[in-house]
Amino acid sequence: MLDNPILQAALICFMLGLALAGLVRLIPAPSVASLVPTVVFLSSYVMTYHQVPAFPPVGAVNKIFYIALAAALVGFVLDFLRTTKLDRALAVIVPGLIVGWIGLPRFAYGDLEALTTASALWLGGAVVIWRLNVVGTSTAERNGGSLVGIAMLIALMVAFAPVALLGGSSTSLMLCFVAVAGLGAVAIWEFLIPRDAFGATSVLGAGSGFLAVVSTVTLITREIDSVGLALLLLIPYAGQLGAWFLPPRIHGRARQVLVGLMAGSPVLAVMAILLLRHPEFFASMRAEQ
Amino acid sequence: MKRIFAAIWTIVMLLAGTVAAVAADYVIDLTHSHVLFMVDHLGFAKMVGLFTNFSGNFSLNPENVTASKLAVTIKTDSLQTQFAPRDKDLKGADWFNVTEFPEMTFVGTEFAKKDEHTGTITGNLTLHGTTKPVTLDVVLNKVGQNPLDKQNSAGLSARGTLKRSDFGMKAFLGPIGDEVDLIIEIEAKQKS
Numbered sequence: 001m002l003d004n005p006i007l008q009a010a011l012i013c014f015m016l017g018l019a020l021a022g023l024v025r026l027i028p029a030p031s032v033a034s035l036v037p038t039v040v041f042l043s044s045y046v047m048t049y050h051q052v053p054a055f056p057p058v059g060a061v062n063k064i065f066y067i068a069l070a071a072a073l074v075g076f077v078l079d080f081l082r083t084t085k086l087d088r089a090l091a092v093i094v095p096g097l098i099v100g101w102i103g104l105p106r107f108a109y110g111d112l113e114a115l116t117t118a119s120a121l122w123l124g125g126a127v128v129i130w131r132l133n134v135v136g137t138s139t140a141e142r143n144g145g146s147l148v149g150i151a152m153l154i155a156l157m158v159a160f161a162p163v164a165l166l167g168g169s170s171t172s173l174m175l176c177f178v179a180v181a182g183l184g185a186v187a188i189w190e191f192l193i194p195r196d197a198f199g200a201t202s203v204l205g206a207g208s209g210f211l212a213v214v215s216t217v218t219l220i221t222r223e224i225d226s227v228g229l230a231l232l233l234l235i236p237y238a239g240q241l242g243a244w245f246l247p248p249r250i251h252g253r254a255r256q257v258l259v260g261l262m263a264g265s266p267v268l269a270v271m272a273i274l275l276l277r278h279p280e281f282f283a284s285m286r287a288e289q
Numbered sequence: 290m291k292r293i294f295a296a297i298w299t300i301v302m303l304l305a306g307t308v309a310a311v312a313a314d315y316v317i318d319l320t321h322s323h324v325l326f327m328v329d330h331l332g333f334a335k336m337v338g339l340f341t342n343f344s345g346n347f348s349l350n351p352e353n354v355t356a357s358k359l360a361v362t363i364k365t366d367s368l369q370t371q372f373a374p375r376d377k378d379l380k381g382a383d384w385f386n387v388t389e390f391p392e393m394t395f396v397g398t399e400f401a402k403k404d405e406h407t408g409t410i411t412g413n414l415t416l417h418g419t420t421k422p423v424t425l426d427v428v429l430n431k432v433g434q435n436p437l438d439k440q441n442s443a444g445l446s447a448r449g450t451l452k453r454s455d456f457g458m459k460a461f462l463g464p465i466g467d468e469v470d471l472i473i474e475i476e477a478k479q480k481s
Contacts, residue, residue: 005464049383050459058418058457059389060382105389168377171460220388221381284374 006174009047010181016043017185025193031079033197037153038072038205040182045209048175060102060216061171067098067212072205079199087133087200094208095125102215114219121218124233125211128156131236132207135263136198140252143243143259146198147190151260153206154183155235159270160214163232165285166278168223172213179206187260191253225277231270239263312350315443315477317361319344323474324363328453329466338379342367347397347477349443351432354408359397366391383460390417398422406430410447416456425449425471441479448472 017040024033045065046052053062071094078086099121100107106114135152138144157176164172183206189195214232218224242262246255275282324343327335345361366387370376380387399411406429414423425447435442449471454462 005461048460050454050462051457053457059386061386062457168374168381169383170378171383174461216382220386221377221383222388223377223381281374284372 006177009044009174009178013040013044013047013178013182014185016040017182018188021186021189024197025189025195030195030197030199031076031201033195034079034199034201035072035076035205036186037150037183037198037202038068038075038209040186041068041179041206041209042072044175044179044182047178048171060105060220063102064209064212064216067101068205068209071098071208072201075200075202075204078204079201084137084200088130090200090204091130091133092126094204095129095211096122098208098211099125099215099219102212103219106219117218118215121211121215124230125214127233128211128236129203129207133200133203135236135239136203139196140256143240143246143255145190145256146194146196146202147187147253147256148239148260148263149198149202150183150187150190152235152239152263153210154180154187155238155264155267156210156232157183158264159232159235159267160210160229162271162274163225163228164213164217166223166225166228166274166281167217168221169217172217175213179210191257194253194256225274227277228270228274231266231273234266234269235263238266312348312353312356313441313443314348314480315346316480317343317345317347318442318476318478321476323472325472327470327472329468331464335466335470336370336375338368338370340364340367341369345395346480349429349432351429354400354402357397357400357410359395359400359410359412361395363393363395364391365393384458386417393417395423414451414456417458419456421451421455423449423451423471425473435478440481442476443479444474444476446474 017036020036020039024036027033042065045068049061053065055066057063057066074090099118103114103118107118132149132152135144136146136149157180161173161176164176214229218229239259239262242265243259246258250258319342322343323339325337325339327337330336340363342364343361345359347360348358350356365385366380368376368379368385370379379385382388393414393416395412395414397410397412400408402408408427408429409424410427411422411424413420426449428446430444430446432443434440450468451471452467453459453469454467
């Protein structure tokens, strides 16, 4: 089983996440701790694509790395300055820039379908980044916190992985799984010793990286299942909706775990819908293995 | 009578020699040309892929091979590997990225003759937004008139290898080999 390259990379990323999330607990700086999910994402990228792409990046896949890096740096500055004034504006601007940069080669030809898809991606991306920010930087009593933010990121990546595979990007599937392993390790630390350090660096770095992957598969590989992709938008709200049914006596970490699990519940819906919509594809994939 | 036949034969041979010695421009005949690649899959076997849409032309002068010219353009979207989900994957952003890089090109820069029928062509291959030199071993199979359509034709076989990582295609390195074998069979018609 360990000779599987995806599992090998996932294991390395898990160990990395475990080490980094543990180390930052020794440093009394939330802005540094908030870097961890982004570092995990960037490491997953390097392990998946076997490279730190040259700058300036050529092609959408190489842009993903620099999008996550640049967005994380912006987030780091905001975390360092301890300002939240730009959160809303960035939730709108950053996804627009990501979708615009990734989709640029198609816009250049005046591709109307690309513009329509990009607009939808921008809107969806803004929702994801905004909700990651609201939930991740909130408290357990308000059904948020770092643990819930990481759970949301994990759920988004797990749900997107089969969408990516169906959309002609087995590499994006690998990237998502490797990143999920690393983020899972971070989640373990957040559960054991909460740090509440899911700042703008995490939201913009890892969130933007994820959005760049989605944009690449949607706009460049162009074989996306739009229903499966649209269902991903349930994830940013599922935890909050589910929390209405949680009695107030469930609080703290227990509440965060339950809200996090509920945030992940749409993953099953996405997988079920994909299986129903594309049974022949998944049968052929099984046959290939 | 024997002398007449001998004279005619001599004239024919001289004409044939003249035709062969003069540089001629050729256009690739897609219906009799093939561009294939092979790459290792987990060490078990090599996966074979091919491009069904390409075009190009070359100028060939058997007497002065170094003055030859070659330019080939391959439509990356025409890739086929006999398995639709894999084709979709290979055409995607992680591999050939046909949306951003719809064409790959090979332009010959150096032509070297080994013997009468073999030689090498070194050229710049532009793939996935990266241009690198690639050398092909070439066998000039035949130059002459096609007996069916009576057009002057030339046929060559080329073999070579490249590293996909040189062109930024690094996904699944290890399980899927880095070295890619190229198998090219070209039949071309002389431009009229």
